[in-house]
Amino acid sequence: MSEETKPTTITRMTPHELTQIVAGHEELFILDVRNETEFNDWKIEGEKIEIINIPYFDLLDGIEPALEQIPDHKRLLVVCAKEGSSQFIGEQIAEAGRENVYYLEGGMKLWSEHLEPVKIGDLMSGGEVYQFVRIGKGCLSYMVVSDGEAVVIDSARMIQPYLDFAQARDVQIKHVLDTHLHADHISGGRELSNVTGAAYWLPPKDADEVTYPYNELVENGDIRIGTGNVNVHPIYTPGHTIGSTSFLIDDQYLLTGDILFIASIGRPDLAGKAEDWVSDLRNSLYELYGGLPEHLIVLPAHFGKVNELDVQGKVWAKLGDLFSTNPGLNIKDETDFRKTVTENLPPQPNAYQEIRQTNMGKINPDEEEQREMEIGPNRCAVHDN
């Protein structure tokens, strides 16, 4: 029998199915067969997920070292970088008599790119807000839909899910917005606007070095959707970057970008200006957000840990609640605040300099290079998750 044509005795698990397991806090045992460096940098997480790492090349003489560690009664998911090695090892585990053996379709590569749309809620003036959860990387983007029109905010690099979603609902993407110049992922905003003809909007203070045309997001320069009853209202909230802009939508939803997360706050150092922007960050959080109504639903551009997802897989919180639960909103002393956001920060995101250059249009890496740059967690918050 040739080594490439073994019969498949294992079941494929799609990124969508894995997302349901993670969001539903279901039990799962994962055997990750990537090399140790890749595993330590980034892995699948979940409240009831148990995960071990044994590189596939350490199992070529036999899978016994893995069998010893895999519990009998649990679903087993074998994961690798792309999928080949997980099938290779998974099949041997199934042949050894184990049941409930799955492999992850497309491996960590597809997992890092998977976007799961979830509905956040309705708009008072007609329409809905959807959150696109990039669960493998912790990125959140949004589509606001009203009267046949849509706005996309903080688009991921992969734009097809937005196009498919808009087509299925028969809406036209009219505006594409970024809350700031991203450092952890490549924005799909420019491409999405090219493909759809939508207007692309950026905060001008983040766009000094941008090489392509864009529209300037300015405070009180509201963007209207559909018949005009739904508006996106930009609020200038610097701190993570100098241009960082929040959006108040329908007087209900506050899109905070990378300024305020559910369990943490944004870090000011990714554009190299940590010390300068500390007071801007504090002012945005404590004064500007502090002055907004408590009932607003905060929708950030990232989550840190998967326990920030609710049972439906959404990430959100009431602004008033965050002022009591989020440690970043409860640092009274300014010096302590400065220390928290400038010292002992988590490592910076993978290739963040190149990602910023790409988002400015200064470099044009191909798709494979872009994918490579985005590997790993987002790390945009000050607290290490």
Place this chain on the structure above:
Amino acid sequence: MDIKVDRVVDAQGLACPMPIVRTKKAMNELNTGQVLELQATDKGSVADIQAWANSTGHQFLGTKQEGHVYRHYVRKSEPDEVKEEMTFPHTVHNDELERLLNGNTEIRVVDVREPAEYAFGHVKNALNIPLGELEQRLGELIPGSELYIICRTGNRSNLAANLLEEKGFKNIKNVVPGMSQWNGDVERD
């Protein structure tokens, strides 16, 4: 340029895990000290071949990229390889050789490692004659001239130095500890 190796594994077009599976199989058929070249197009092979070599104790030499093809070079090692005793009496330390190379004296360095090891870093102007070919290539060396014999750790160069002396060469020096701890300039092919 092709580097001379003992075995080529062609895994072009194959996805993970096949490049490593085939490398492992071929490696089992090689003798200790022989060099294997893995040709792969899967980018994952770049990190995995190194991690695999680390975990098995084989010596990873390096990777060359030509277009979309990666050529990885690995030299077979045995974990229980016995370190042979250094029997050749005339040795010079790396530092001394480096000093001589930086001076004006014309000296001849003979690197007795495998071509792939040599390709990923050698002393400037060193002549590469793998230990296994030394006996057939004595004609390339000038009897009576000062010859500095170097390898990775001083083992193979020790054997080479003894062989050369047997064959009547004088002024032979074994360079220790060898390229594995060389701090001076290196050239790459």
